[in-house]
Amino acid sequence: MDTLAKLRAGQLAGHKRLDLSCGLTEFPTEIFQLADSLEILNLSGNALSSLPDDLHRLTHLRILFCSDNRFTELPECLGQCTQLSMIGFKANRIASVPGTSLPPQLRWLILTDNGIEHMPEELGQRPLLQKLMLAGNRLQQLPASLANCERLELIRLSANHLHEVPDWLLTLPGLSWLAYAGNPLREDASAHLSADNTPDIDWSQLELEQKLGEGASGIISRAQWSAPGQASRSVAVKLYKGSITSDGSPLNEMNACIAAGQHPNLIKVLGRVTGHPDNTAGLVMELIDPSFSNLAALPSFDTCSRDVYAATTRFSADSALRIARGVASAAGHLHAQGICHGDLYAHNILFNAQGDCLLGDFGAACFHAIDDSPHTRALQRIEVRAFGILLGELLERIDSGLSDQQRDRLQDLQQRCIQPDVLARPAFVDITRALG
Template identity: 40%
Template sequence: MTFCSSDIPIDSLQELKRVVELAKLDVPLPISFPLDDVHTLNLSNCGLSTLPIGFEKAFPQLSILFLSNNQFQQVPEVIGKCPHLQMVAFKSNQLTTIHPEALQSQLRWLILTDNQISTIPETIGRCTRLQKCMLSGNQIQTLPDAMAHCTNLELIRLASNQLKEPPMVLLRLPKLAWMALSDNPFLHSVLEAHADLKGLRTLEDLEESNDAAILGQGASGITRQYEYQGQKVAVKTYNTDIRVTSDGLPEEERRIHCAAAALDCSALIRVLGQTVRGSLVMELLQDFRAIGDPPSFDSCSRDVYSNDSLVHALTTEQAMTIVSALLQTLAALHEQGICHGDFYGHNILVCATDLNQVRLSDFGAAFFYEKGSSCGTFLERIELRAFAIFVKEVNTRLKEGESPLLRALVARCRKEEPSSENNFDRVYIWWKQTQLTDIAKEFGLGIDETVVEEKEAN
C-alpha cells in the first residue's frame, strides 16, 4: 500500500510540514508526502524535542539527519525506523536516554556529544555497520558487552565521561584506530602525574593581544600570530574553563604539547615557552599544508585525498622520510604514555617547498595513559592501526607507484602478536633494520637479519 499525505493524522501532517519549513527544503507547493528525493535534513537549532508521527514514512530515503542544539531528552524510537538513515547527530541536546529501538544496523555515524547520557542500550550490538561514534561529554560509567558486535567501529570519542575502568570491550575491537578517552576517572591519576610544567620557560616580554591575527580557533582554544624577538611565532590560548569538547580536555592537550616538546622529535611542533597568562608559544609553520582532508559523509571515518593533495607530489624517498619521522615520533610519544588519538592525514602537515619536512599537529584528542598496563598495550595497538592506515593511504597514491617497503611496513603494523609484543618501539626497530637491509642489497652487501630479532627480544 502506497503511503500518502492523507494517511497521516492532521496534527502530524502539520508538524511534518513544519519540519520541511524548518529544514528550509526547496519542495513544490502544496507539500505532498512522501518526499522521496530528500536525503539530508538539517534541523539543528530548531527548538525541537520530538519528531512527528509518520516521520520515517514522510522521508523514506533519508540518510543524514542533523538534530543538534535542540531539546530532545531521548533519542527517539523513530530514528531506528528510517531504513536508510546512516548518520544522525544529536549534539548538545538534553539527552538522558537512548530508546533501545533507535539503534539499528543501518547506522554508520552516531553523534551524541555533550548530553547527559549515562547508559548505552545493549541494542548497540545491532549496529554492526557503525564506523564512527561520538560520545564525549556525557555521564557514561560503563559500556555494554554488546559493543563487541560493533566490529566495523573505527573511531570513537569518549572523553569527559565517568568511566571508572578502561573500556576493554572497545579496546579489543578489530578495526578501532582512533580513540579519545581524556578526562575519565580511570585516567585522572595519570593526568595528575603530568601536572608539573615547571621546566617551561615563561616569555615575560611577549604581551598577548586580542588584536593579533588569528591563525585558527576551535573548541579547545584560539591561536594567534605574534612576533617575538624578530621571529614570527604562533601563540595558543587554551579554553581551560571548558570541560566538554568533541575530542578531549583542553588542559590535557596543553600538558601533552609541553611533554611532547621535550622529546626533541623533528616531526613535533616546537614549543618555545609560555606567556605570563599561560598560553603556549610555538614555532610558526609557514608553507605547511595538511597531507589529507578530513573525512566526508561518504568516507565517514577515512580521510579524503583530493587531486591537488601534496601526497600525489611525493616521491618514494620523500614518503619514506616522512613515514620514518612519524614512526619515530609515535614511538617516542607512546614510550611516555601519550596516545595521539587522532592520527590522520589531515593532522599531518608537510612543507610545500620541502616535502621532506613533516609535522604532526592537533593534540586535541590526545591523552596520557598508564604505560605498561593492559589498557596501554591495547591503546598502542589501536594507534598502530591508525598509522598503518595512513601509510597505506600515502603508499597507494605515490606518483612513482607503490613501494614494496612501505607495503611491508603496513603488514608489520598489522601483525597479530600473541601477547604485548607488537608496539611502536618494536615496529620502529624492525623498520630501521629493514631499510638498512634494503640499502645493503642495493650495494651487494649482506646484513645479518637476525639482529632485529635479537634487539626486539630485548
C-alpha cells in the first residue's frame, strides 16, 4: 500500500498504480501529479464521499476502485474520463447512478452492496460492457436498453428486489455467467429444499485444524469429525460469512450446495453445522485429496471475463476430455435438480493429472423451474456457453493424443455451445453424449 507521505514527497512520480487507504475524507490533489502515468487508482477503505469534477485530468486512468467509502451517488465526473473502463464502488451508500456518470469505454462495473433502486437507460449505450456486478441492491427492474449490450458476458443480480428475470436478458448472445438468487422470483430455493435429508452435525463433534482457504463467502478449514460411536475422520468445514458478496448471499450458496445432491464430479456434502457458538452457518464436506489443484486462476483486469492459465499448462487429450466430460456431467446433473451453477469457470474446477475433476464454488448458483419451457431452456443454455468457453480453453492446451478428425469434431461442438442463438445451443445431455 502506497503512503500519502510518499505521494506528497514526490516519491511516486511515474507510477502507473496508486493504492491509498488511510482514512481519507477528501481526494488528495497531489494525485494529479501522476496524470502522465497513472492507470490504476485504488482509494478503497477510506471515508470519501466525492471526487473532484476535473478527475478527467488523469488522462490515462483505466481502473478506479472506491469500495468501502461513503459515496451516496456514483460521481458524474467519471463520465468524463475517456479511458476509464473498470469502476468499483462496492459497499458504499449509493442510491443514485446518473447516466452521465458512465464513461464511454465502460467494460466492467461493480456496484455490489449499495442501495440502488434504479439503473439508467444510458447503461445500454455502453457497447463495450462485459461484466456488470449489481448484487445486494434494491433493483426492481433492469433498464431495457441492456438488451443492446451484445458483449455482456457476466451479470450479478442476486439479493435485489427483482420479480422476474426478463426474457430479453436471456437472449443476449454473449451472456455466459448469470446470478439472480435472493430475489422474490418464482424460482425459490425453499421449494427445492423441502425434501432435504442433509444430516445435522453438532459443532461439538468438530475440531478445526489448519485453514485451507478463504473466499468472499466463507472460510474453509481442515477438521476432525468425531461422530458418536464412529472413528474420527478428516473433513473440510466451510463456515459462511453473513455479508453480501459480489455473487450474492452466502446462505443461498449453502442452500444450493445442499440441494445439488451427490455426483462424482461435485464435492460431497456430509452435513450441516449446527450449534455453532456464534450461530454461524456452515457445511461439513469431504476432504479433497491434495493432488487436486485449481484448473486456472481468476480473470485479471486485462482479461476481464476470461480465466488466466499458467503459461506451462498443457493437457493430454485423455486428461482434457475427462475434465470436459466430468464438468458437463456435473452441470447436467445440476440442471436436472433445477440449479444453474452460475459461475462455471476453470478457476472453480479442481483437477488432478489424470483428469479427475470437481466443480466447486456455488456462490452464484440459482434455482429455476424444472420444466421444458423456453425460459428454463434459455437459463440452462446460458451455462452451456460458459462450458463452451471452457472447452475451447482445454482444446487450446492439448499437446498430444488428438487426431485431426477428433479435433474438428470437438471444435464443432465447442462452436455450437457458444453460438449466439441461445436456444439453438445443445443441452448438457447432448454435450455429454458428444464427448463420448
